[in-house]
Amino acid sequence: QKEVEQNSGPLSVPEGAIASLNCTYSDRGSQSFFWYRQYSGKSPELIMSIYSNGDKEDGRFTAQLNKASQYVSLLIRDSQPSDSATYLCAVNTHNQGGKLIFGQGTELSVKP
Amino acid sequence: DTGVSQDPRHKITKRGQNVTFRCDPISEHNRLYWYRQTLGQGPEFLTYFQNEAQLEKSRLLSDRFSAERPKGSFSTLEIQRTEQGDSAMYLCASSADPQGYYGYTFGSGTRLTVV
Numbered sequence: 560q561k562e563v564e565q566n567s568g569p570l571s572v573p574e575g576a577i578a579s580l581n582c583t584y585s586d587r588g589s590q591s592f593f594w595y596r597q598y599s600g601k602s603p604e605l606i607m608s609i610y611s612n613g614d615k616e617d618g619r620f621t622a623q624l625n626k627a628s629q630y631v632s633l634l635i636r637d638s639q640p641s642d643s644a645t646y647l648c649a650v651n652t653h654n655q656g657g658k659l660i661f662g663q664g665t666e667l668s669v670k671p
Numbered sequence: 672d673t674g675v676s677q678d679p680r681h682k683i684t685k686r687g688q689n690v691t692f693r694c695d696p697i698s699e700h701n702r703l704y705w706y707r708q709t710l711g712q713g714p715e716f717l718t719y720f721q722n723e724a725q726l727e728k729s730r731l732l733s734d735r736f737s738a739e740r741p742k743g744s745f746s747t748l749e750i751q752r753t754e755q756g757d758s759a760m761y762l763c764a765s766s767a768d769p770q771g772y773y774g775y776t777f778g779s780g781t782r783l784t785v786v
Contacts, residue, residue, distance in 0.1 A: 563713075593774045602762055602777040603714065610772075647713050649774070656727050657771025658704060661713035 565662035578635040582648030591651035638669045675778035691749045696765030706762040
């Protein structure tokens with residue numbers, strides 16, 4: 560089992576819809592959770608972080624964390640074509656020297 | 672603060688040649704990480720430094736790879752006798768937080784193509 564797994568893409572949604580991206584992790588000691596956005600040919604950009612169970616909202620983005628189920632998700636409301644990118648889930652287990660473990664990424668395509 | 676800087680942005684090299692990449696972290700950041708990303712995959716951890724000390728190396732970092740961070744400032748990643756399988760994006764990230772609690776900032780990456 561991979562340490563961090565994301566649902567395979569590509570995920571295609573129409574403009575204005577809600578995009579839902581999912582991630583599971585294997586280490587129950589994980590304490591920090593992140594979503595990075597990566598445009599084609601560019602480096603990852605941190606867009607959301609979440610540390611406790613529940614929802615965290617930032618504009619059109621909502622991160623959700625359920626530690627009991629070892630599950631993290633990212634919802635993008637009112638999806639725009641500019642949201643088309645690969646979304647990477649990353650997890651920090653603090654006894655691993657602060658390094659982040661990444662999932663394989665989910666490619667999102669928002670169709671006009 | 673100009674962010675994490677990586678050089679070069681692109682490198683094309685022939686198989687068997689040596690290449691060296693440079694990373695300049697955000698100035699107050701003590702932690703520096705190197706990752707490798709191949710097409711369709713997430714970044715994979717290679718190694719990290721706390722100031723000038725290299726604290727962990729991944730199994731991915733074969734003996735052809737070496738990284739340094741002299742004086743705890745910029746870092747270099749060298750690949751000797753490159754192979755086609757080394758073709759990837761090499762990403763550097765830095766953090767002021769030794770626990771990585773707040774995540775970290777990546778540089779723009781160096782894309783290596785081995786022909």
